[in-house]
Amino acid sequence: MKKSTHELTKLNNTRLILRTVYTAGTISRADIARVTKLTPTTVSDLVEGLIQDRLVDEVGTGVSIGGKPPTLLSVNDESRLTIGIDLADHELHGAVVDLRGRIQVSKSVACDQTGEQAIALTKDLIRDLVAQVSPEQLLGIGLGSPGLVSTNEGIVRRAVKYHWDEIPLQQILEREFKVPVVVANDSQVAALAEYHYGIDPNEENLVLIKVGEGISAGLVIGCTIFAGDGHGAGEIGHICVVPNGIPCRCGHNGCLETVASLRGIAQAVRVVFPEAEGLSNDAVLEMLLHSAAQRNSRSLQIIHRVGEYLGVAAANIVGLLNIHKIVLAGPVSLLGEDLLAPMVDSMKVNVLDVLSNQSQISISQLGNNIVQIGAAALVQQSILGLF
Ligand SMILES: [Zn+2]
Known part of the structure; x- marks a missing residue:
């Protein structure tokens, strides 16, 4: 059933209060009223509802600025x-x-x-x-x-x-x-996830490039997910980076995935290291990580090339959107600085300096989850x- 205007206002105000308490960590009713510009009575009523729902707890008292010290509120993080x-x-x-x-x-x-x-x-x-x-x-x-x-x-x-x-x-x-x-x-x-919990959270815009068996990007633009007109925004894995390159699973040739995904990397490693034949892609990545840590030059060369291709993808994103924050995630990001440095260099030579100088690529700290x-x-x- 459609909600009445009154119900909708109440719902929106309740959400606004919950969000305010969540962002503040701890806050008094009076400060919520100040921040949200809602009346103290409205704040009091709606906070009561949130306490009954166990979403918000009273967690102690703050410093008095004359009169009774205010009761502090906090979101009960495990209530839901x-x-x-x-x-x-x-x-x-x-x-x-x-x-x-x-x-x-x-x-x-x-x-x-x-x-x-x-x-x-x-x-x-x-x-x-x-x-x-x-x-x-x-x-x-x-x-x-x-x-x-x-x-x-x-x-x-x-x-x-x-x-x-x-x-x-x-x-x-x-x-x-x-x-x-x-x-x-x-x-x-x-x-x-990166937008809410990553390095420098709440930056208005960011692009996350996820590199695993496949490659795709997620875009947060204006604090919200941008999915594109047909839900396919960020499908960068099948952009051609090697004209007439090796066949891709999508039916085209030379896609970014053929050279920079876990599959593409494993294939390149198997060509250079016969002992990788028969291993799973994950096991090949492990092997590559290990030999890169030993500074094996052939391994570092493979990683360098992957970084260069990902840098071309990043340059295209930066050229198109002028977004400053680019984050690398997924299993391949475990290659760390050995991958990041050539990726940054490659981004810089493939897009206008004035744009690349503003953009930073980092590796997500949020891990597998x-x-x-x-x-x-x-x-x-x-x-x-x-x-
Ligand atoms: Zn493809």
């Missing part, structure tokens, strides 16, 4: 828990996340299945995690999926890896678990208006 899922390569990762993006429980399962079987495995993983959360604490479930995702409709339009076409994942999971579900592209939610944290943040944002 969200399940975040990363539908990653070969594995599904799940986590129970609190309101500050901290992981309470995590679980991963191998997944080489596709179609209905992949959906069934996703449900099994969620069921295991739901069992660890009390029903009144469970806020919802967020999923980061590869491919094109319409978050508004809750539909995975296309995820090649799972052979999913037009899968109404939100509806399927809401029916099963009876809680709100949000579905989004994995790189986009990773960018959201970035998609789960970002998917949970999207749920917290859409249900509680927390960010």
Whole structure:
């Protein structure tokens, strides 16, 4: 049923207050009124509701500026828990996340299945995690999926890896678990995680380049995810960087993924190091990390080339959007400074100096759980208006 204007105003004001307390850490009712410009009575009434919902706690008293010392309020970070899922390569990762993006429980399962079987495995993983959360604490479930995702409709339009076409994942999971579900592209939610919890959080714009088995970017523009007109913003993995290069899984040749993804890197390593033949891509990355740490020149050369290609991608992004903050995430970012330095140099020679001089590339510190944290943040944002 449509909410009345009065109800909507109340909801918006409640969200504004919750967000104010969340951002402040601890704050008095009087200061909330000052910051939000709401009347003290409105603040008092709505705070009472938030306390009853256990979202906000009274946590002590502040310093008196004449009269009674004010009672301080704080968000109860564990009052609501969200399940975040990363539908990653070969594995599904799940986590129970609190309101500050901290992981309470995590679980991963191998997944080489596709179609209905992949959906069934996703449900099994969620069921295991739901069992660890009390029903009144469970806020919802967020999923980061590869491919094109319409978050508004809750539909995975296309995820090649799972052979999913037009899968109404939100509806399927809401029916099963009876809680709100949000579905989004994995790189986009990773960018959201970086925006909220990364280095220099809350920068208005950022691009996160996620490099794993595939390569894609997530864009936060004006503090919100930018998904493009057809949900495909940031699909940079299939931009051609080597004209007439080696064939890509997409049917074209010389895509960025063929030379700079985990798959592309593993292929390059196997050419140079016969002992890598037969190893999984993850194991090859491990091997590369190890030999780079020993300063093996052939390994460093491979990493250098990958950095150069990623730098071309970064230059294109900077040339198009003039965004200052570029963050590298995903397993390949473990290559660290050996990858970052040639990437920065390559960005600089492939776009106007005046633009590249303003842009900085860094490596995300959020680690392997970035998609789960970002998917949970999207749920917290859409249900509680927390960010
Ligand atoms: Zn391709």
